[in-house]
Amino acid sequence: MAREFITEVENTWCTGCGNFGIMNAMKKAVGILEDRDIPKSRIFMTAGIGCHAKIFDYMSLSGLYSIHGRAMATAEGMKLGNPGLRIVAFCGDGDALGEGIAHMMHAAKRNSDITVVMHDNGVYALTTGQRGPTSPRGFKGPSTPEGNNEDPWKPLVLMLEAGATFAARGYSGNVEQLAEIVAAAVEHQGFSFVQVLQPSVTFTNYFEEYNEIVTTLEEGPLEFDEALRLARQEEPLPAGVFYRKEKEPYEVSINRGRNPVEDRMRREKRMKAIGDTLGG
């Protein structure tokens, strides 16, 4: 059944929000992937909770709208359950590096074959603008009216160190490039991380600043050390694929090459195996 890519759900993102760029890029990415023989029906998504996560309702892609901080774990479960699918998790910076950082780090470590698209607006937007893991020191939000007391993280640095085999940065202001990046991330077999610079026009309207300092990384993917060096850089902020490495995805080895839902044993065989196990 042909469906529009954008559902009829009322869109409540603020006018000009960077999330629109991400959704447009995702639409294009799905097209690119279809051309590369990855049909839309095999893409299954999940999302955290936040402004970013509303993308779940707005796009006509199947999946499970998860809870704050857990989309990465949800995604891993999906991939493990049916390794024949391509799993994309849309996460916020609060989601992915705050509440859910444990899952992010470990998904990267085990090279789980999922794609994490992190909408990095440097703020907990939906909950009215509190500081998050990528907010600058001094950031004033309702929980830090006197200024954020922490230094921000650089997400790409953490993900590279944690073991991501695909690490990239996109910018919601550059939809074409972002689409290519996301498509490559989904295609990559192993843990793919895409940090998307996503200004929140309401809380962190960095569009002007980004338009000045975001550049295009032409020569990526790079060697690990070079990727890391660039990931640390604060200005300019290159967007592109920083790093990519081939490595057996976790779901292949843990499932011993099987697909749990497709290769399920029939009852008789199962009962026999149980009998054998009990006997032996």
Place this chain on the structure above:
Amino acid sequence: MAREFITEVENTWCTGCGNFGIMNAMKKAVGILEDRDIPKSRIFMTAGIGCHAKIFDYMSLSGLYSIHGRAMATAEGMKLGNPGLRIVAFCGDGDALGEGIAHMMHAAKRNSDITVVMHDNGVYALTTGQRGPTSPRGFKGPSTPEGNNEDPWKPLVLMLEAGATFAARGYSGNVEQLAEIVAAAVEHQGFSFVQVLQPSVTFTNYFEEYNEIVTTLEEGPLEFDEALRLARQEEPLPAGVFYRKEKEPYEVSINRGRNPVEDRMRREKRMKAIGDTLGG
């Protein structure tokens, strides 16, 4: 009241366990700290759950025996509640990098003024030897009889990248050096991380190997890049203080320089402040 440093609780560590070395070092470290005007009464400890954590019962130091994975958060709460104390958290590798990694990363990020001593035996020992975040690929334990499907992390790398302002490696086989390291870590004002190579004679008896490859880092602390380079190195494994940096501890700024328990307002003043707040 004078007490023995070692309590009368029956010690149930396996003979030869690396945890003994850590406890001995801690005893010496407390002595060193007393000489540096940090009295034992101002040291308050906490621990996760695991073989490592039994140190809580065995040492005559005050504190709270926390739960698996949370000792870092417990420690941060202690420091925030009374910044006049020195807080030491004894953690396992499973504790600190598995269940509790979110707290580790964020404590380092915000430069919370606590010391984390991580007993790194590369295994979930107390729960009978399952793989952990620092277990090598292929490691066979009861949950991975066919071999661990993940690559191990290098704890110092993660902690340096997360923002630790003190990062060191000790070896339970070198008690003297470890004592100096731990003392320096406790003295340091800011987040201190000490990875202790701690062979589990039962599950990961790496003593012989370590005795060959663990070297002494004479020239530490190093510049960040150099510290990181060395933290990645697999052989030899230098022990010493890799990195140290001065930076205002989180608890100073978040408490606006106050000590919550020592500078508590008297009731009248409090009631007046409440009245003012309501009025204005």
Place this chain on the structure above:
Amino acid sequence: MSERDTFSFIVGGRAGAGVKKAGSVASNLFASMKRYVFQMDDYQSLIRGGHNFVATSTSLRPILSHYMRADLLVALDARSVRAHREDVREDAVLVYNSDEVEEGDLPDGVDAIGVAMKEAAKEYPNPELRLGLAGPTALAACIGLSRDDLAELIEREYKRDLEANQAFADAVYDAVSEKAGGRFELEEGDEERPMLTGNEAIALGACAAGLDVYFAYPMTPASTILHFLAKHGKKLGVTAMQPESEIAVANMAVGAAAVGARAMVGTSGGGFALMEEAFSLAGMAEVPFLGVLSSRPGPSTGVPTYTEQADLHFALHPGQGDIPRVVASPGTVEEAYILAAEMLALVWEFQAQGVLLTEKHLSESRVTAAIDLDSAAEVSPVMHEDGEYKRYVSAENGVSPLLFPPSEELINWTSYEHDESGFTTEEAGEIAAMHDKRNRKTEAMKERLKGMRAVNRHGDGGQVIFTYGSTTMSVLEALKARGLEATVVQPVYLKPFPVWELDEYSGANPIVVEQSSTGQFATLLRYELGVEPSKVITKYDGRPFEPDDLAAELEKAIG
């Protein structure tokens, strides 16, 4: 039915149009007229767009709910007209944004006044943001506030872009005055009272009792406790901190309490679920622990900015194992202040674990409150005096004295089962003895509650109605709205459940009113009192009860 003694104002528009602010200013205006006010904010989980409204009602008598039937409705956009067509009284005034609303959309029989708001707001750099000002301005005109008084109000409440604000307000004021100037006469009341929300009351109550530190991770509808304490912490002597997760929140609170800091945490259901492990830790270690759980419709993410009471049994049983605990829920904003203080004092007195259960409807509603600030309880734990210290020394009431570092004594708090000194034990006799010690605290708490008022009884006549939490306000206001007589029984403490105050009702057939789809409160009453409700009135669509509607239901149920 009694003469209507309330006046209701609704302002609606898109998020980001200053609706909330408009409602608050209107409320403040009522309060400045020495009247009682109840303000309910209805907003969606979004930052811009959608449909938000504020309903604020006022009376010369204490008022415990907003009314949805408005005397004055200000609609900043077309959707607000559609959403509230049914919410206007026959004699109401409707002020609408004629730049957006089609005349055909207007409800019949009301006095509709179109104002070209968009046009009037075009002076602003971002006109949308200022539409809200039309709300208080229309109100001012309708209640006959002079142009000068309005100017003063705007100067006080809408400082930024003052000149443009005045110009915009003038346009609205003129249009409204022309048709409905001074339409409503609102008498002055007797006394000006401060306005505050339930969350503010909880924050202040805890401060009054001696709160030192507040840990929280943002989660609607509890977030504003964090915001409030972050903003006023300096003055109040409180540190407010937002860590990486609710798990960190809860465990930090445990750590802070272990060094003597009076800590509190706050969250909603999902965050509370994550805190349960720490709650259990506090139970074993006997760490004073107070968590505020402000409910929204669940399960899971549910409907984040709306109200429900479906976390009751969840709140009664957090954490594995046998844990002495206290759970209570305030019925009004005033009670929220008193109860937060009382519970902080209780958890410190008994080294117990407490849940202050509330709901969005109380947390975020803003009311005129007459609080006797000084009546708040004060934390004062039993402290170790001298001699050898044993953290868990056996005590008749189960409460072992506290000692905090720095000290030469050994202080051992622990999550493991332990002996009196706090050392781990696996010995059968010691395990059982420590269970007994902790259970004695439950008994002691019961005795303590017997000396307090654990149940509120409102009115006395005829039909017994059981309710609790924020629904108490709805029930009381509904009875008042229709002048119905009834006895409203509201258990404030839910664990230990104050059966001793409720003996007379066992075997009764009360009406139960609550906001959960499965009747969780009715179940609790069946369990604890063996009552068989004659009728359980539930509402679980995210909205609080509306007093007129509830009154009709009650009337039917009373028969």
Place this chain on the structure above:
Amino acid sequence: MSERDTFSFIVGGRAGAGVKKAGSVASNLFASMKRYVFQMDDYQSLIRGGHNFVATSTSLRPILSHYMRADLLVALDARSVRAHREDVREDAVLVYNSDEVEEGDLPDGVDAIGVAMKEAAKEYPNPELRLGLAGPTALAACIGLSRDDLAELIEREYKRDLEANQAFADAVYDAVSEKAGGRFELEEGDEERPMLTGNEAIALGACAAGLDVYFAYPMTPASTILHFLAKHGKKLGVTAMQPESEIAVANMAVGAAAVGARAMVGTSGGGFALMEEAFSLAGMAEVPFLGVLSSRPGPSTGVPTYTEQADLHFALHPGQGDIPRVVASPGTVEEAYILAAEMLALVWEFQAQGVLLTEKHLSESRVTAAIDLDSAAEVSPVMHEDGEYKRYVSAENGVSPLLFPPSEELINWTSYEHDESGFTTEEAGEIAAMHDKRNRKTEAMKERLKGMRAVNRHGDGGQVIFTYGSTTMSVLEALKARGLEATVVQPVYLKPFPVWELDEYSGANPIVVEQSSTGQFATLLRYELGVEPSKVITKYDGRPFEPDDLAAELEKAIG
């Protein structure tokens, strides 16, 4: 009192001395004699040292508990003699390690046989590790097993260092045979039965129903489900995975189920607390979710390797909000198999959330079990057939058909309140309607349970005794031990609580037997049935009931 028809063997020593293995080998020996066996491992939370023991009892009839009064006690160290001085029968044989035990420590009136075990084990590279072999060897000698049969047994069970093992065993065999050779005559039974633990039964039951993936983080006493499935997963077609935390575990299970994989998770109290948020997510999203909660004494870390039943109410109310759920607890190892299958099938049939509640005493006890493997239920969810798909289409029984990717249809699972298609809603009518739909599932589950056996009744005579979970075994064995008559009522399903099967007991005054300090099960019975127990027999020292001791208590209570 009936003639004693059981034989009990205890072997004790330090952790790391092969005690557990010794107990298992003894049990296997009994099983190979076609007898029934019940083996209880008592061990501390440590890897070496301390004091461990295994009590294994055998009978020609089904036996449901170990007995602590031993016929043969093998003490590998001095502490074992001290710990079990009271645990030997008058006519018992005590074989002890004379290299460690002082003669003065020996209990009076038993036949004590010293063997210089340390000396005999000195051939080994690590002698301590092999002391345990003395256990089965002494047993073999006492029950008159020939030297050849023993050699065969050792070859089967103690392969490593076989020669040294044989030499060591010879020394023990000779010493024991000399004084007590063939002392006990144990008849052969009728049939050889497999031995398995409760956790193994749960794992296999779930596999039988069609388990695809098992997620777990190590936590005693649930860990061995993970170990068992990791070990046998290849053969059974199951993937077993250990992620970074229980939070990951639960959320991975949700993700896996959303693509159609039948997932299960397992943990103990602290880990279960961390899973509650995901449980609530599953509730809203209607994701089939089955969690095994194996209890140990709490609260918090508590006593990790011992048993308790204090998580009952905690298990009944996980997660915020109104959630349709099913909670059940097996009474025996056989039932654990059946129930695990049944619950996996149920949560898939109703897209519900389930807790299989058990305790260390069932999880880790090892018994001869006669299981009809094929009687296990099979997962078979209602699947979407064709046409447009709506994940949450309204259905009379609340159950909307499932559809899994890949599909051209849009499949929307969600944690938010939603419309039939799974899109977020904040609309009042839709919110209420979805609550109603989910609540209809609860009603449908009740109807389903009414067609099943949700309560076990054992025996019928006189006094009614209520019990549940692993305590069922203790109660039944206690009654058997003394030949007491009673009706034992054991609700297997605890939520929905099967009142329909228990009507006849409302108002009864049963004896209640359980392992919690506050009588949580008695409270549940009061709540659900209005019964007022005549006596609540509780035990909360971490140890399971001992049948002789419990029988004495029961006798007193029955009067």
